[in-house]
Structures are given as structure tokens and as C-alpha cells.
Amino acid sequence: MRRQGISGPSPTSFFGGNLQERNNLRKEAMLHDMQSLSHDIVPRLMPDYVQWSQTYGKSFVFWWGIEPRLAIYDLEHIKELLSSKHMYSLGRSRLQQEGVMHFIGKGLLMANGDAWTHQRRVVAPAFHVEKLKHQLEHIVECTLEVVKLWNKMLCESKEERVEIEISEHMSQLAGDIIAKTEFSSSHQKGKLIFLKLSALQKLSIHSSSRFGSNLQRIRKLKEEVESLFMEIIEGRRAAALQAMAGHTDDEDGQQKNDYYGQDLLGLMLAEMEAAKLEAAPPLRGQRRQRQQLGRMYTSRQLMDECKTFFFTGHETTWLLLTWTFMLLASSPTWQHRARQEALLFLHQHGDMPDFDMLSRLKVLGMILLESLRLYTPATLLAREAFSSIKVGDLEIPKGLSVWVPVLAIHHDKTIWGEDADEFKPERFSEGVVKACKNPMAFMPFSFGPRNCVGQNFAMMEAKIVLCMLLSQFTFHLSPSYRHAPICILTLQPKHGVPIILRHFRP
Ligand code: HEM
Structure with a gap:
């Protein structure tokens, strides 16, 4: 890689590579909560990436134990890398698969090659639009249980707030x-x-x-x-x-x-x-x-597929909803705008969300995209080259793992502007294409044939849940909220998100 002008930090130990340095940097960055509710979270969550990219450039090689990894940042390279062109030359590394072997095994997320093609073909129809329409009522049913629970909690509270x-x-x-939706459990x-x-x-x-x-x-x-x-x-x-x-x-x-x-x-x-x-x-x-x-x-x-879908279908959507509530609870203006839209939408459809109209929830759509940009649940994408490939002018040798720092790209000021670390859903008012210099810079669901198979399901779910809950309740961040995002596979709030809940009174 050096011959191609790509360098990186020297490994500090033979078996550990740069892991010790990386772990120390991360430990130090996450030692304390953030001082304020700032969305400038890349230095906290990826301090190794920030430090090494400042020294060696945005693309560099580092050592994950004995495994070399290439951090890749050029958007054209990433586009080609994730395209169908290299579909069979890249995949999940053995290290990745072993890490989750007992947990999700070789379900779709971890499958490679022909097995992946077959598995994806089997499950994809479950996420076609016509199928999603039938899932709507289950999502409504589950959300109504939350409405019921919150109503009960508020009724029992003497202060009209909990x-x-x-x-x-x-x-x-x-x-x-x-x-309920995918397993009728x-x-x-x-x-x-x-x-x-x-x-x-x-x-x-x-x-x-x-x-x-x-x-x-x-x-x-x-x-x-x-x-x-x-x-x-x-x-x-x-x-x-x-x-x-x-x-x-x-x-x-x-x-x-x-x-x-x-x-x-x-x-x-x-x-x-x-x-x-x-x-x-x-x-x-x-x-x-x-x-x-x-x-x-x-x-x-x-069995592996059941576990995979239970995990992927839960983990990311839970986080999308949680971070979105955190953002709305700390932004009264956007919470108000979202509620007005939700109330109008429900009023027009007999108080029940309607599938065909979900795409017209423009404000909610913008808020969700901005939430996915700032607090993207999957902060990086990783692949291993199973054979030597050429991506643009870049030669990637067999055995090299490639690492796309999604979170850093989502916060890059040269792509999104000086306000990249601010919550500004209006940047998506004319869609992703006009929100930044290169639409490839927005990749919460990844790109190409291995993109997220459940993305439409996730967006439908998030819109319905937000619509129903915003129309009945108000949300304010509790003074006890401690802003401390951490990465444990996905981007999570370390101390949760305490919220003061009240009934919405028009
Ligand atoms: C906000 C919600 C979600 C986000 C941000 C998200 C994000 C992603 C990303 C980034 C990938 C690509 C991972 C990679 O290439 O390394 C992915 C793949 C995947 N997602 Fe999602 N996801 C979400 C919701 C869901 C839901 C609801 C389901 C299922 C019900 C799901 C199932 C999957 C599966 C099975 C894969 C593997 C696809 C493949 O390799 O062919 N995801 N997701």
C-alpha cells in the first residue's frame, strides 16, 4: 500500500498491531460524559480514526492484531467497492464471523458468496412493498400497547408528568x-x-x-x-x-x-x-x-436466520427511535412541527396511519434522515478482500480488510458544510441529493447489493411509531440526561435517555 501512497501507524506489537493504541485512545475519549449536548461525536467515538487520519491522510492502513485494515474514505472508491462488481471478491472476514458465531451464526448478515445470494433471494420478498402493507396493522397494534402503558403511568402520576x-x-x-410482524410470535x-x-x-x-x-x-x-x-x-x-x-x-x-x-x-x-x-x-x-x-x-x-433477523430488526430500529426522541426532546421547534404533521396525517385518515400516505410525512422523513446522519446506528462497514481487486486506481491485495468510517463521513464538514454537527433536518428538505455535495456521503443503510434488506420496513416502523406517540404525548429531556454516546457494535446512549413525558393538550 505504501507504493500507492497509503501509509499508517506502525504496529506497536507483533500480535497486537495497533490495538493497544486504539483501545487507549478510545478509553480516554469515553472516560467522561460529553460536556454539553453536542452532536460533534466523532472525536469521542472514533478518536483513533481522527488521530491517524490527521497524520496519514483520510485513507490509511492500521493493524487490527495481525489483520491489516485499510480505512477507505474516497466516496468514488467506496461506491465501487460496495457495488455488484466486487460482490464475490469481498465479504465478511473469518474474524467477523467468529465473533458472532454463537450469537447469529451464518445468517444473511454474515453469509458470503453463493450462500449469501441464495439466502438474500429467500428473504427479500418479505420486505416488498405489498408485504409491508400487511405489517402496518401489527406495528400499530404494538404501538397502541405503549400508548396504553404511558396513559396508565400518567394517570397514576399526581403531577401529570412522568x-x-x-x-x-x-x-x-x-x-x-x-x-409479531416477521414471526407472528x-x-x-x-x-x-x-x-x-x-x-x-x-x-x-x-x-x-x-x-x-x-x-x-x-x-x-x-x-x-x-x-x-x-x-x-x-x-x-x-x-x-x-x-x-x-x-x-x-x-x-x-x-x-x-x-x-x-x-x-x-x-x-x-x-x-x-x-x-x-x-x-x-x-x-x-x-x-x-x-x-x-x-x-x-x-x-x-435458526441462524431467525436469530439474525431478530437481532438486526430490533437493534438498529430501537436506536433510530431512541436517538430521534432525544433530538426531538431537545428541539421544541422540530417536535412541534413533527406533531402538527402527525396530527394532520392522523386526522385525515381516521386516526389510523395509512401505508400509502406515509411517504407524504415530509417533516418526519427529514427528521429521521437527519437522525440517521448524526447518530447512524451502524458506524462503520467492514469487508475483507478474498482476492486481489482494483477499485478505481487503488489496488487492494487479497487478505486486506477494508473499513468504511460511516460516522466520520456523515459528520464531514467538507461534504455537509460548517453546520455538519448541528441538528438541522431542513438540509434534507429537497432530498438526500441536495443535502450535501455527494449523495454517496449518506449511507446509514449502506449501498449496493448488500445494502440493508430491512430499510423500508425500518422507515415505515419509525414513521408510524413517531406519528402515533407524538400525536398524544410531549417529550422533554430530563435534567438527569447525561450525553454519552458509546459504540457497542452499534451507536448507543451509555446512560439511556430519560425523558419527561406529558399528555399533549391541544
Ligand atoms: C434504522 C434501521 C436500520 C439501519 C440503520 C440498518 C443498517 C444496516 C446496514 C448499514 C447494513 C449493512 C451492513 C454491512 O454491510 O456491513 C444492514 C444490513 C442488514 N440489515 Fe439493516 N438496518 C436497519 C434496520 C433493519 C431491519 C428492520 C432489518 C430486518 C427486519 C434489517 C436487516 C438487515 C440484514 C438482514 C442485513 C444484512 C443484509 C445483507 O448482508 O444482505 N435491518 N443494515
Whole structure:
């Protein structure tokens, strides 16, 4: 890379590379809460990136233990890198996959090559617009439970106000929504899975940095999570078999696989059954060939996918909602504008959100984009080169990991202007294209074929939840709020977001 004019910090130890220096910088930057409610969070969350980019330029190489990583910043390079051109030459590294092996396994997020292509093809239809329309009522139903709970809390309060920790409420709501919409799970079972999966996530993160301590606890939790999913899967199978009894294929135009349901779980189960049929008679050569092509859909794959979607569908949306409430609670003007729009929207649609009209929620749309820019849940994108590739004029050798610092790009003043660290939803008033110098600089959902498969679902969910809650309640940041964003896989508020909640009185 030096020959191409790209350098970087020298590794300080043979096995540790630059990890010690990076960890020290991060520890120091995050030692204290932020002094004020500033959105200038890159120096706090990526101090290593800030320091090294000032010394070596915005693209540089550093050592993650024994793994070399290239921080890449040029937007044209990033565009090409994430495009379909390099789809099969880049993917998740072994290190990335091992870190989450017990937690989400080789579900879509961690899959590579042909297996990824197959898995994506199976799940993508669950997120088509027509399917999303049917999910709306479930999202409304789950949000109404929150409305009910908050009404009760306010009724019981003598002061007509209560303090709530909104990140906890949004976390439960997002978990409830994904359980209901994609798995038709009951509230109770969804909650239990979500609690155990969160514990598994925390243990997995810890143990990857402690060389496998906690392994027994991890295995036990994994078994518990999987047996809860198994109950849901078996329940769905039994219901499908019952519905199939007495029917033949094509009766009323219905195929056997339709009986499994049209949500994510239904699509995956149907694929697994189809793969089983295809695999019979089990001609060994064919089976191996199919496996190599990634066309088998095993129960292991189904389980990993269930965990993957429970995790991805919950983690990021919860954070989008939490940070958006933090921003609105500290900006009365934008909260007022968003509420006016929500009230008008609900008034026009008999107090129920309407799918086709969601795109007309312009103010809410701008606020969500600005929230995703400032507090993007996924702060970086990482890929490993499986073969040597050329990206523009840049040669990336086989084995090099590439690292896109999304958060730093979202806050770059040369791209977004001097007010890059301010909350200004109006910058999106004419869409992403006009909001900055290069629309590629906005990538909360990534780009290209491996972009976020659930992005439309997430935006729909966020708009409905905000619309319903803003129309009934007001939100003010509690004086006890401590501004301390941290990164634990995703960008989170270290001490939560305490909010003073009141009924909205027009
Ligand atoms: C605000 C909400 C969300 C954000 C900001 C977000 C962000 C992202 C990003 C940046 C990626 C690419 C990761 C990478 O390439 O390294 C991604 C992938 C993914 N997301 Fe999301 N996501 C959100 C919501 C969701 C939801 C609601 C679901 C599912 C219900 C979901 C499922 C996935 C999956 C399965 C992938 C892997 C896609 C693939 O590799 O083909 N996400 N997401």
C-alpha cells in the first residue's frame, strides 16, 4: 500500500498491531460524559480514526492484531467497492464471523458468496412493498400497547408528568414489533427471546475479547434461545400441516408452500421444505453440488436466520427511535412541527396511519434522515478482500480488510458544510441529493447489493411509531440526561435517555 501512497501507524506489537493504541485512545475519549449536548461525536467515538487520519491522510492502513485494515474514505472508491462488481471478491472476514458465531451464526448478515445470494433471494420478498402493507396493522397494534402503558403511568402520576427511560421503552417496542410482524410470535415469547438474545449478544462480545471465557454460559443461552425459536417454528409447521390436510396443490390457486405464511418465517420454512423435496432422491453427487451452490436450506440455516433477523430488526430500529426522541426532546421547534404533521396525517385518515400516505410525512422523513446522519446506528462497514481487486486506481491485495468510517463521513464538514454537527433536518428538505455535495456521503443503510434488506420496513416502523406517540404525548429531556454516546457494535446512549413525558393538550 505504501507504493500507492497509503501509509499508517506502525504496529506497536507483533500480535497486537495497533490495538493497544486504539483501545487507549478510545478509553480516554469515553472516560467522561460529553460536556454539553453536542452532536460533534466523532472525536469521542472514533478518536483513533481522527488521530491517524490527521497524520496519514483520510485513507490509511492500521493493524487490527495481525489483520491489516485499510480505512477507505474516497466516496468514488467506496461506491465501487460496495457495488455488484466486487460482490464475490469481498465479504465478511473469518474474524467477523467468529465473533458472532454463537450469537447469529451464518445468517444473511454474515453469509458470503453463493450462500449469501441464495439466502438474500429467500428473504427479500418479505420486505416488498405489498408485504409491508400487511405489517402496518401489527406495528400499530404494538404501538397502541405503549400508548396504553404511558396513559396508565400518567394517570397514576399526581403531577401529570412522568420520567421514563425512553431507550428501554423503544427497545421493548422494536423487539415486540419484529417478533409479531416477521414471526407472528406472542408478545410474551417474543419478549423472552429478545431478553435471552440480548444477553447472548453481550456475552459473545465479551468473550470474543477474552478468548472464549463464558463459553459454557454462551452455549446454554444459545440452546435456550434456539429452543424458543423451535417452539415458534413447530407451531407454524403444525398449523401449515393442518391447513394442508385435505387440500391438494393448486386448489384455489394455492401452492402447498403458501400454507407456511407470507411473513419472513413462512418464506424461510417454505424454502426449507422445497429444498428437502429437491434433495430427494438423495443422489450424493447432486446433493454436494447443491450444497456448494448454496441451494440447501437446512434447519441450522433457518435458526441462524431467525436469530439474525431478530437481532438486526430490533437493534438498529430501537436506536433510530431512541436517538430521534432525544433530538426531538431537545428541539421544541422540530417536535412541534413533527406533531402538527402527525396530527394532520392522523386526522385525515381516521386516526389510523395509512401505508400509502406515509411517504407524504415530509417533516418526519427529514427528521429521521437527519437522525440517521448524526447518530447512524451502524458506524462503520467492514469487508475483507478474498482476492486481489482494483477499485478505481487503488489496488487492494487479497487478505486486506477494508473499513468504511460511516460516522466520520456523515459528520464531514467538507461534504455537509460548517453546520455538519448541528441538528438541522431542513438540509434534507429537497432530498438526500441536495443535502450535501455527494449523495454517496449518506449511507446509514449502506449501498449496493448488500445494502440493508430491512430499510423500508425500518422507515415505515419509525414513521408510524413517531406519528402515533407524538400525536398524544410531549417529550422533554430530563435534567438527569447525561450525553454519552458509546459504540457497542452499534451507536448507543451509555446512560439511556430519560425523558419527561406529558399528555399533549391541544
Ligand atoms: C434504522 C434501521 C436500520 C439501519 C440503520 C440498518 C443498517 C444496516 C446496514 C448499514 C447494513 C449493512 C451492513 C454491512 O454491510 O456491513 C444492514 C444490513 C442488514 N440489515 Fe439493516 N438496518 C436497519 C434496520 C433493519 C431491519 C428492520 C432489518 C430486518 C427486519 C434489517 C436487516 C438487515 C440484514 C438482514 C442485513 C444484512 C443484509 C445483507 O448482508 O444482505 N435491518 N443494515
